[in-house]
């Protein structure tokens with residue numbers, strides 16, 4: 001299909017397809033929050049997942065746009081806080097797959113561009129997925145997009161979410177049973193001490209620069 005991109009964990013045990021990968025179906029955001037950084041650290045992939053300021057290059061798509069084609073048995077999930085997003089990853093090689101809410105009712109799904117197979121044939125990410133719409137959650141205000149840019153991004157994304165909900169995309173998540181709405185793997189909650197350690201490592205890494 002045109003605009004399909006391969007999703008693959010680092011070792012290749014888990015594979016999937018991200019469908020309809022074009023600017024109109026994708027919302028790109030760079031997130032500098034400490035939680036995304038702590039998760040990259042947990043996976044042992046801070047170097048490949050974070051930019052020099054600790055930012056994660058994320059893109060939001062509808063749950064139905066992601067299809068897992070191989071290795072679903074390797075998929076597992078965790079949370080870093082009781083109310084935080086569920087972070088799905090491939091346990092075989094600790095590769096990030098996607099963030100969702102704990103229930104499928106909101107069609108929220110955020111993926112990292114590191115999960116996409118980026119070959120020459122794909123062209124530049126910005127040409128395929130559209131521009132990064134906003135940079136958010138940095139403790140350093142100048143690294144974040146202006147309030148107006150964030151507002152525009154949120155309006156645009158809210159419209160996408162509403163459309164996806166109305167068209168039933170929330171029932172097509174590869175991470176939830178479409179009949180019962182239950183997660184395919186119940187996420188564990190990482191112990192608070194472990195999360196704090198991961199955050200500390202990241203804070204120190206950024207301070208060193």
Ligand SMILES: [Zn+2]
Nearest residue numbers: 009011092093
């Ligand atoms: Zn793997």
Ligand SMILES: [Zn+2]
Nearest residue numbers: 031032033036
């Ligand atoms: Zn984040």
